[in-house]
Amino acid sequence: MSELVTGDAVVLGLRPAKLPSRALALAIDLAVVGAVFVLVSIGLALATASLDDAAFAAVSVAAFLLVLVGGPIAVETLSHGRSLGKLACGLRVVRDDGGPIRFRHALVRGAMGVVEILMTFGVVACIASLVSARGRRLGDVFAGTLVVRERVPAGRAAAVPPPPPWLVGRFAGLDLSAVPDSLWLAVRQYLTRMHQLDAQVGRSMAERLAGELAERTGVPVPAGVPAGAYLAAVVNERQARDARKVFGAARDEAARGGFEGAAGQPVGGVPVKGAGTWAPVAAVPPAGAGGAGAPVPPAGADGGQVPPAATGFAPPA
Template sequence: MAELVTGEAVALDIRVARLASRGCAVLLDLLFQLVIMNILIVGVSMATAGADDAWTTGLSLACVVAVIVGYPCAFETLSRGRTLGKLAAGLRVVADDGGPIRFRQALVRALAGFIEFWTLYSAPALIASLCSKRGKRLGDLFAGTIVIQERVPSSVFGPVAVMPPQLAGWARTLELSMLSDELAMTARQYLSRFWELRPDVRDSLGQRIADQVAVVVSPPPPGRVRPEILLSAILAERRRREEWRLAQRRAARLRRLGQSEQPPGAAPAPVPAMAMAGGPPVAPVPQGPPMPPPFSAPGPGQPRFLPPPNYGAGPYQGVLPQGPPPGPPQGQYPTGQYPTGQYPVPPQRP
């Protein structure tokens, strides 16, 4: 994941294309170009069988240039940054500000690609991609573009934070104005990669992130809470408030449009019910059993959060950040208990 700032100064989270996927797209494009080039050269040879050799050579050279430079330039311009290889690999070329690629940028990329791929056998592109944080080759650096992954799993941008029932009442009273977008994104990435980390790494990393978040939010949690549970509750409440603000803005825009388009004396435009309320909607909190000892109030001198757990100490009441990993269930999810004994084995992801 990388952050991209648009021309309107809006930060977007994008998924930069990896070197392997870009390599597959380049190989497919080179294969298509070779096939088209051979077909054109054979057609020119047959069409100019009795013509001068210089005329035949000139037409063949024009076909080669048209395929090498015109193929990527035409496809990326007309299809908004996608060649046949990128379309098969699920990639797209965009400008550095997230906008669609222009003809000038596509031409610069195509001319640089002739040097990178056809003359120096992809060595400059490979070295530049390895040295760039966003995997840019020389053509991307010259043209001001970036290759992003267009087809991603739905879980990548899906909600990774859920509201634990035990902390729903506390989350409604949170003051989140000091929580920056960068820190929230760090917590979100931690929750999304929760099952990919080793237990010792995710415990220490979660503790550090939870300590940073606890400094900028208030009031403190109602007891000692696991870091991932605390972060999940804060991010879920933050998302709920953002959705309510978005509904308010949409309602105000609909109201202005309705007043400007309706004739005098007509009934006002309907407003979504979510935006008519005086504040963010609050879902009823399910009443469950009393909190177990991990949620009890800390005593004098005790830390606010639980230390790294003793995995053999018994069950823990909470909500998983992203649901159970693949495999047979080892406990009740998501509103039951963590399984006793060791954590479940993290899923094997490609």
């Protein structure tokens, strides 16, 4: 697993590609480029049969640069780091910070590839990839890029740690409508991986994310509340609101008589005495004390309240 940490905390799970997968992807790319170069060379030989040797040599050099050098550069630039071989092997070229590459990155990689791949038959690239801890060749080092695996085995999604009990429900009045999905994703990924980060890196990342979240909501972070605990409490508040929306929709459907059987007979209700009708039963308890509208502290394995130490956060002194 890569140790890269970006500003938006979305590339913490990058997996650098190793030599075997990169060599297979390169072999596929070279086979395709070589076939194209042979076809172009045959076409140029037929079209320039009347030229002298100097002109034919110039055309051959131009074809070499256009197909074997310019072709991979153009493909990586237009596909944002996914050539045909890399696409087949589930690889992709990205910047050191996890972002998509641009033309200058592909140009440096292509220029260095002429030396370490074409001129040395890949020996230099293999040695550099074996020496590098992240499997980078010289072109990646000079271009500031990294080849990563896009297709990785699907694992169990890490759960967001619950907030400390002394913060549950504290941000019930916070306006979260202006918070973009990208920021929610960054906060969630930080919370699920905060115990894997270096203490100083994790603290600075939490403070930056808390500042961005406070800027979007228009309410500053409360004094004395750690940034990580603040993020967990706000995420918990958003999850509680989403749950109330779902329960509210189910309750409204039940109130409109939505629980009817296929034969038109209502189900899930209770008969009303003297009325000859059925009254639907509410799907969830109404909001209020102990209802869906009240903040629910996180529960432990035995059904009791989670102690502060189990959440990963501690109350301020």
